[in-house]
Amino acid sequence: MTKPLALTIGEPAGIGPDIAIAAWLRRRADGLPPFYLIGDVDFMRDRAKALGATVAFAQVTAEQAVATFADVLPVLPTGHPVTARPGHPDATSAPAAIAAIRQAVADVNAGRAAAVVTNPIAKSVLYRAGFTHPGHTEFLAELAARDGVTPMPVMMLWSPDLAVVPVTIHLALRDAITTLTSDLIVATCRIVAADLKRHFGLSDPRLAIAGLNPHAGEDGSLGSEDQTIVAPAIEVLRREGISVRGPLPADTMFHAAARRTYDCAIGMYHDQALIPIKTLAFDDGVNVTLGLPFIRTSPDHGTAFDIAGTGRANPSSLIAALRLAARMAGQAAA
Known part of the structure; x- marks a missing residue:
């Protein structure tokens, strides 16, 4: 049986509501x-x-969403008026x-x-x-914790032309360099390989690992990190049977x-x-969080306060995120 996707409102003052409406209006044309x-x-x-959008809304439960989606934009209330x-x-x-984030995770679980x-x-x-998490990803990881164990989330940006994963994410460049370790590279690549198999249908995912320094360090003449940190991680991954090239x-x-x-x-x-x-x-890039016990995707852009409510927001990235989430979950389009 087809299950619906749980879409959060995001920042209400941003373009999240706009692109949700725009995506629903394109539900038939874009399948x-x-x-x-x-x-x-x-x-x-x-x-x-x-x-100025002609949209019918209905307050629903998650179980009612599929049956109503063709005719109305289903909305599940959280009890928090905006x-x-x-x-x-x-x-x-x-x-x-x-x-909204808490409810979405609860519904999937x-x-x-x-x-x-x-x-x-x-x-x-x-x-x-008072929110204490660096962002969405870390909060989702906390919500996914089981028996005191919090999974390691990995951020992947995906498009039909390219998928990328940064080993270190929102850090100043000097902090990223000091944070980078062989163990972190190995742990990240293990999660990427596992989820590419599980959710993307790749039997033997091929990972290309970038060097840290220009020209991957030029045999140490432009920095030793590629020899001492990146290359040892690649050797560990190869011994585990993961298809990797680099640095x-x-x-x-x-x-x-x-x-x-x-x-x-x-x-x-x-x-x-x-x-x-x-x-x-x-x-049309999509932010995908790997390493969680549930599927999570997101548009690859911000709140765009400057164009919220103007009708100028482009829903393409949200549409791509919805399609990819359905694909990863093995769901059919409406």
Whole structure:
């Protein structure tokens, strides 16, 4: 039986509500899988009116979402009313965003939803409300903890042309270098390989591992880290039967011919991995969290407060995130 996707409202003052509405309006043209939005139905009606969008809404349970999706945009309430205006977060923003994430995870864990799809949050807004996690990913990992064990989440940015994973993520460059270890590279690549098999149907995923330094260190003349940190990790992974190459010069890894030789590129730090994919797939890249016991995808962009409520937000990345979540869960489109 088809289960719906649980879509969070994200930051209500951002473009999350806008692109949710736009995606639902394209449900037939784009063959979207059924989803329900977790949020405030009255707020969503007001946002649709502000956008000039003709949308019917219904307050539903997760179990009712599939049956109603063709005719209405199903909304599951969290009990947190929202009063934020487009571009202007207020005191209702953080409770609504956090409650939606919690509900989405609870629905997937209970078998009511197939996957979690999250709209963008505004971390600064959450921090002011006492949120203690660096972002979505770490909060989801905490919600996934079992018996005191918190899984290690891995961020993958995916598009049909390129998939990338940064080993270190939101760190200053000097901190990324000091944080990088062979063990961290190995642990990250194990999760990537396992989830590419489990959710993407790849029997033998091919990983291309970038060097940290220019030209992968030029045999140590441009830094020793590729010899002392990256190469030993690659040897461990090879002994475990994981298909890996590297350390490779990052400046020659991302042209079209090179991309055909691997399934996922592993970068050592944030920009090394994310600049290529955001250049190639800025509008339709998808943020995927690997290593969790449930599927989570998200649009690869932020809240865009400056265009919230204007009708100018592009739903392409959310549509891609919904499609990929359904694909990973083995779900059919509506």
